[in-house]
Amino acid sequence: MIPISWYLVLAAALFSIGLFGVLARKNAVAILLGIELMLNAVNINLVTFWRYNAPAEVTGQVFAIIVFAVAAAEVAVGLALIISIYRNRKTIVADDLDMMKW
Amino acid sequence: MATETLIWLLPLPPLLAFFIIVLFTNKNKKLSHIVGVSAAALSWAGAMVIFFRSLGVEHFGEHPFTDSVKWLPLGNSWLEIGVRIDPLSAAVLFFVGITIFMIFLYSVGYHNFGQPKGDHDKFGLPPHGATVEDENGHKHVVPSVEPMYSRFFAFIGLFAAGMYTLVISDNLLTLFVGWEIMGLCSYLLIGFWFAKKSARNAGIKAFITTRIGDVFMLLGLAFLYSTTGSLQYEVIFSEEMIHALASVDVGFLGLSAAGAIGVLLFIGAVGKSAQWPLHVWLPDAMEGPTPVSAMIHAATMVSAGVYMTIRIFPLLSAGWDGHTLTPAMSMVAFIGAFTALFAATIAIAQNDVKGVLAYSTISQLGYMMAAIGIGAYVAAVFHLVTHAFFKALLFLGSGSVIHGMEHGVLHTGNHDLDPQDMRNMGGLYKKMPVTFWTFLIGGFALSGFPLVTAGFWSKDEIFADAFAHGHLTVFITLALAAFLTAFYTMRQITMTFLGEARTPEAEHAHETPWTMTTPLVVLAFFAVTYGWLGIPEEFPGLGALSSNWFHHFVGHTLEHPLPTFEFSWIPLITSFTVSLGGLGIGYLTYRNYKAGAVDPMKKLLGPVYHFIENKYYFDEAYNYLFVKPAIWISEVFTNKMDQGVIDGILHSFGKAAFAIGTVIREKFDKPVINEFIGDGTAEVVQIFGRKLRKVQTGRIQEYMLSAVGVLLIIFVALYYLVLA
Numbered sequence: 001m002i003p004i005s006w007y008l009v010l011a012a013a014l015f016s017i018g019l020f021g022v023l024a025r026k027n028a029v030a031i032l033l034g035i036e037l038m039l040n041a042v043n044i045n046l047v048t049f050w051r052y053n054a055p056a057e058v059t060g061q062v063f064a065i066i067v068f069a070v071a072a073a074e075v076a077v078g079l080a081l082i083i084s085i086y087r088n089r090k091t092i093v094a095d096d097l098d099m100m101k102w
Numbered sequence: 103m104a105t106e107t108l109i110w111l112l113p114l115p116p117l118l119a120f121f122i123i124v125l126f127t128n129k130n131k132k133l134s135h136i137v138g139v140s141a142a143a144l145s146w147a148g149a150m151v152i153f154f155r156s157l158g159v160e161h162f163g164e165h166p167f168t169d170s171v172k173w174l175p176l177g178n179s180w181l182e183i184g185v186r187i188d189p190l191s192a193a194v195l196f197f198v199g200i201t202i203f204m205i206f207l208y209s210v211g212y213h214n215f216g217q218p219k220g221d222h223d224k225f226g227l228p229p230h231g232a233t234v235e236d237e238n239g240h241k242h243v244v245p246s247v248e249p250m251y252s253r254f255f256a257f258i259g260l261f262a263a264g265m266y267t268l269v270i271s272d273n274l275l276t277l278f279v280g281w282e283i284m285g286l287c288s289y290l291l292i293g294f295w296f297a298k299k300s301a302r303n304a305g306i307k308a309f310i311t312t313r314i315g316d317v318f319m320l321l322g323l324a325f326l327y328s329t330t331g332s333l334q335y336e337v338i339f340s341e342e343m344i345h346a347l348a349s350v351d352v353g354f355l356g357l358s359a360a361g362a363i364g365v366l367l368f369i370g371a372v373g374k375s376a377q378w379p380l381h382v383w384l385p386d387a388m389e390g391p392t393p394v395s396a397m398i399h400a401a402t403m404v405s406a407g408v409y410m411t412i413r414i415f416p417l418l419s420a421g422w423d424g425h426t427l428t429p430a431m432s433m434v435a436f437i438g439a440f441t442a443l444f445a446a447t448i449a450i451a452q453n454d455v456k457g458v459l460a461y462s463t464i465s466q467l468g469y470m471m472a473a474i475g476i477g478a479y480v481a482a483v484f485h486l487v488t489h490a491f492f493k494a495l496l497f498l499g500s501g502s503v504i505h506g507m508e509h510g511v512l513h514t515g516n517h518d519l520d521p522q523d524m525r526n527m528g529g530l531y532k533k534m535p536v537t538f539w540t541f542l543i544g545g546f547a548l549s550g551f552p553l554v555t556a557g558f559w560s561k562d563e564i565f566a567d568a569f570a571h572g573h574l575t576v577f578i579t580l581a582l583a584a585f586l587t588a589f590y591t592m593r594q595i596t597m598t599f600l601g602e603a604r605t606p607e608a609e610h611a612h613e614t615p616w617t618m619t620t621p622l623v624v625l626a627f628f629a630v631t632y633g634w635l636g637i638p639e640e641f642p643g644l645g646a647l648s649s650n651w652f653h654h655f656v657g658h659t660l661e662h663p664l665p666t667f668e669f670s671w672i673p674l675i676t677s678f679t680v681s682l683g684g685l686g687i688g689y690l691t692y693r694n695y696k697a698g699a700v701d702p703m704k705k706l707l708g709p710v711y712h713f714i715e716n717k718y719y720f721d722e723a724y725n726y727l728f729v730k731p732a733i734w735i736s737e738v739f740t741n742k743m744d745q746g747v748i749d750g751i752l753h754s755f756g757k758a759a760f761a762i763g764t765v766i767r768e769k770f771d772k773p774v775i776n777e778f779i780g781d782g783t784a785e786v787v788q789i790f791g792r793k794l795r796k797v798q799t800g801r802i803q804e805y806m807l808s809a810v811g812v813l814l815i816i817f818v819a820l821y822y823l824v825l826a
Contacts, residue, residue, distance in 0.1 A: 023807055031803075051175075058176055098800030 007048040015041035028085070028092040032078045039071045105155050106169035109185040109270050112148050113280075115141035117263035123256040131251045135210050138255030142206040145266060149199030156192040163189055163658025168272055170334070182334060186272030190659040193483055193652070194269050194409055197490045200628065201401040202262050204621035208498050209258065209393040211617030212505065213248035220246030226297030228391075231512045243512040245505075248391075254294065258397065261287035265402045269409070273334040274323055274367075277410065281319075281374065284403045285312050291398060292390040304386035311383040315373015322366030329359060339416045348420035360420035361430035367414050368434055375407030375467045378441040382720055384464055388456040392501030395456055400463050401494035408470045408486050415479050422477065425571075435475025439579040441468030444718075446586035450593065450703060451715040454522050455500045458594050462548065463493055465583055469564060472576055478567035483656050484636045485564060488556035491632055492547035495625035499541035502614045502622065503527070503598060506534050510607030519607055524594065525697070529603035533611040538599045540622040545595050547629040549588035550681040553644070556633030558681065563636065565673035581676050588684025596692040604697035640669035 014037055021034025043064045050060020086092050119141035127133040156162055170184025187195065218232040223246055232246035248254065264283030271277040293305025323333065329347065330338050337343060347360035357365065371377070376384035387399045398404070411418075411434065418430045427435065442465050449461035466489050473482035507521035519526055531538040547557035561584060568577040603609040613619070636652035637644055691702045704711045713719070775783070 019810070023803055023810070055175070056178060061176070094803055095801055097802070 004048060004052045007044060011041045011044040011048070014038075014044065026093045026095055028082045028094050028097075029079075031094060032075060032082070035078075036071060036075065039067055043067050105152060105167050105187075106185065108148055108152055109167060109187055110169065112145055112152070112270055113263040113266035115144040115148075116259040116261075116266070119259040120256050120263065123252055123259065128252040128256070131215065131247065134252035134255050135215060138259050139203075139206045139210065141259060142203045142262060145262065146199040146203040149195045149266075152187055153192050153196045153199075156187060156189070157655075161658070162192075162655070168336070170272060179331065181275065182273070182332075183276050184272040184334070185270045186335060187270065188659050189656045190409075190412060190483060191269050193487055193656050194405070197487045197628075198265055198269055198402055198405075201490055201494045201625070202265065202397065204624055205393050205397040205401070205494065205498070206255075206258065206262075208396075208501070208618050208621040209254065209391075211615045212391065212393050212501055213251050213254060214245045215247060215251065215617075217245050217247045220249070223249045224297060225249050226295055228295050228298075243515065245508065245512065250294070254291075254391070257287055257290050257294070258393070261291070261398060261403075265406070268406055272336065273332075274326070274338075274413075275333045277413075278319070278323060281370075281406060281410075282316070284398070284406065285309065285316065285374075288312070288387070288398050288403060291394040292387045294390055294394065298389070301389040304383075304389040308383040308387050311380050312373040315370045315380055318366050319370025319373075322363050322370065325359075325366060326363045329363075335413065344416050344420050347417070356429050358421060358428075360417045361428055364414050364417035364420075364430045365433060368411055368418070368430070371407035371411045371471075372437060373407075374410075375404045375471070376464050377407075377437050377468060377471060378444055378464075379720075381441065381445065381464050382724060385457055385460040385717070388454070388460050392456065392497060392504060395460070396494045396497030396501065399460065400497045401490040404463060404467055405486055405490055408467060408474070408482065411471065411474050412479050412482055412486075415474060418474070419477060424477075427476065427573075431475050431477065433475070435472050435573070435576055438468045438471025438473070438475050439576045439583075441465065442472060442583040443468075443579050443586070446583040446590070447714055448717050450586060450590040451701075451711055452590075453524050454520075455503060455524050455527075455594065455598060456497070456522060458524075458590055459493070459496055459500055462496075462587065462590065465587060466493065466548070469561070469580060469583070472580060473564045473567065476568055476571060476573045476576055478564060478571075480653055480657050481560065481563040481567050484652055485560035488547065488560040488629070488632050491625055492544045492555075492557055492629040495540060495544035495622060495629050496548065498618070498622055498625065499537055499544055502534065502537040502618050503530060503541070503611075505614050505618070506530065506537065506611035507607055509612040510605075510610035513610040514606050516607065519605065521607070524597040526605045527598045527603075527608050528601045528605075528695075528697075529599070529608060530611055531599040533608075534599075534613045536613060536619045536622060540619075540626040541599065542595060543626045544629055545591045546685075547633075549591045549685055550584060550677060551685070552678050552681060554630060556629055556631070558677065559633035559636050562674065562677045563638065565677050566638070566670065569670060569673040570668065577673070577676075581680055584677070585680040585684045588681045589688040592685045592688025593692050596689055597695060601693065601695065638669070642669070 018034045018037030018039075018041060021037060022031050023034075025031055025034060046060045046063045046067070048060075050057070050063075054060070082092055085097060089097065091097070116138075119137045122137050123134045127137055152167070156167065159165060166186055166188035168184060168186045170182045172180040173183045174181035214229060218234055220229045220232045223229045223232075227249075229246040229248050231243045233241050234244055235241055261284055264280045264287060266280075267283065268277050268280030271280065289305045289309040292308050293301050295301045296305075326338060327333055329350075330343055332338055344360060347363070348358045350359035351357075352359055352362045354362065373380045384399055384404070388395050390398075418434060419428060422428050422431065445461045445465035445468060449458050449465065452458045452461060466485070470482045470485050470489070473479070473485065504521050507527065511517060511519055511521050543555070547555035550558040550561045552558050564580065565577060565584075568574075568580065603611075636650060638653070639650050695702070701711070707714070716722075
């Protein structure tokens with residue numbers, strides 16, 4: 001069996017890529033994509049720990065499915081926000097959206 | 103290659119084509135269609151190999167090609183997925199492969215490949231034509247190539263992958279996956295010309311309407327899985343399982359568990375196959391390009407609903423003794439027969455050449471459902487296959503007609519004329535001979551023209567079965583629908599092709615290129631000959647020559663033997679009468695139809711015609727019953743709930759804070775601080791604020807960066823202070 005650490009490294013790498021995307025990309029849609037990557041990294045962790053620690057239960061998978069569902073809802077809301085922002089400001093570059101400053 | 107491996111590989115070429123076109127070749131129209139069409143050809147070839155190998159297997163019904171793998175671990179059990187080709191799926195695979203390949207080929211011509219780029223064509227709009235100059239310096243307007251040509255082939259490639267997945271599945275789970283892929287593609291392709299508002303709305307309507315059915319189907323799948331622990335055909339349709347399911351009573355409408363699951367799954371098919379009351383999306387789906395109407399909304403996707411209903415026949419018929427129908431079967435029979443007649447009546451008052459075919463499709467699918475409902479599932483499969491051939495042919499033929507008419511429109515430059523309206527056509531048989539003859543064959547097959555066409559044999563089998571088993575209501579309803587079918591088909595042929603041209607555009611119509619006419623000829627071949635495979639042995643005269651191959655081949659899909667019945671003249675004579683009568687009356691009524699004249703049926707039916715022409719106002723009724731309330735609720739939520747209550751609470755917080763602030767200022771700040779300490783504190787605060795406000799850039803990513811930084815510091819600190 002593949003050692004557990006491989007999966008954890010994969011998940012960590014995916015999480016870091018996602019984090020980088022969230023912090024460095026300027027396009028709001030790309031930021032949303034980064035968030036999705038981070039969520040999926042969490043999913044990998046959940047499923048990995050389930051498979052190695054308690055394979056007789058389905059808890060890890062159920063958690064992962066809940067994360068999917070929440071992520072889908074989150075993307076729907078996020079995209080709706082982005083569309084709404086685009087309609088008002090004609091841009092989705094995160095740096096141009098600085099209405100919240102002093 | 104082992105047959106099982108080949109079956110696994112079947113959906114792969116179109117799926118790969120989708121990714122290759124989207125990722126690499128989308129800038130190159132020629133490369134894109136080469137990838138798309140050759141993928142379709144590969145899958146077609148694979149499907150043919152599988153089909154002919156399946157013919158060589160003795161007792162194929164008991165020994166189908168199957169293969170499965172463990173896919174998803176679920177605690178102690180596994181979710182298995184796999185492939186299965188039994189007689190039913192082999193028969194379906196045969197027509198799916200051919201129609202998909204033909205429609206891919208047709209799309210090349212339909213989207214004007216080889217024509218120049220349009221003068222002002224935009225993404226999301228149908229091409230408007232391009233001006234070219236010939237050697238003499240004359241300017242001509244010619245059709246222009248579709249701007250989103252590559253995208254079209256990518257989408258139909260994905261669609262084909264979904265359909266193949268559905269057909270080769272050995273379980274309801276992957277069937278559902280293919281089902282949903284097709285639902286997505288249907289949405290994407292109906293709204294292909296997304297800059298048109300009507301196309302956008304039609305796409306959304308199709309998606310939402312089929313989704314209603316899909317929710318019920320998913321419920322059925324969940325119910326089935328929770329009671330049997332499997333979704334594989336082999337397990338769930340086994341004798342013991344069906345028996346066990348049939349003996350559980352769910353306490354609702356007298357349904358057993360098997361019946362309830364069957365009905366839930368059937369509602370999914372009602373959505374997908376556009377049966378009443380979820381039929382409203384299919385006519386609107388004609389907004390898409392015609393190859394899409396042919397492939398998705400006539401030959402393959404809508405057939406998927408019927409295919410699934412045939413698959414779950416053991417569930418629907420659990421506890422059936424061969425005479426009295428189970429409640430689930432009666433429901434299927436009722437919906438099917440009702441839809442068949444209901445849609446046929448609407449079709450007689452449509453003027454859009456594709457609109458007639460759309461309602462005709464709904465009506466024919468109703469036939470199949472009715473046949474399943476009365477237990478004649480082999481007849482249903484037979485009609486499914488023949489219908490796929492002739493309806494794809496008719497749709498492609500109508501696309502060819504529209505294309506020819508658009509040619510005329512470009513010639514005269516009158517862009518207000520609707521090239522799809524049959525009232526503007528007439529006399530096209532001279533201009534478009536190949537289209538005319540193939541359309542005639544397709545139309546006669548649809549009407550059930552006796553003895554020659556495939557439609558006659560498949561419809562006759564349904565009639566004979568309904569009559570022999572005493573389902574007289576179904577029999578009469580279907581016979582009436584068949585009469586109307588022949589009538590509106592002849593009306594369509596007469597208005598479109600016969601007589602004299604009613605507009606200058608129709609005079610300048612033009613035959614379409616070979617990529618469009620070849621599929622018509624191939625499909626016309628099958629629209630005639632396929633029927634000969636299913637001539638019943640009892641049939642007088644011809645029966646002696648026939649072995650009724652189709653019946654024996656598909657009949658062995660399910661284990662229990664099919665009920666046989668005696669030959670009777672009554673259904674046969676009915677079948678002759680309704681088809682020839684309908685065709686004859688249709689021709690006589692419309693042969694002298696002149697430009698601008700009132701439709702002869704309108705004079706005859708008066709106000710009823712108006713009612714039919716508006717599709718019994720189903721769209722309007724649904725608009726008032728469902729769409730308007732949904733919009734009303736969301737408006738109430740935005741205006742009353744969100745802006746009133748939620749914002750109200752937030753605003754009251756603000757007001758409360760402001761009030762407290764005012765009190766403190768008046769009672770404490772001004773009298774106490776100002777009196778005794780002076781302005782020093784305020785100045786210090788102001789200095790700090792000036793320096794610190796630079797941190798608040800308003801840029802969300804910088805906030806996130808600082809949040810991540812602080813978290814890291816906390817984690818590192820925790821690690822070294824607490825754990826280490």
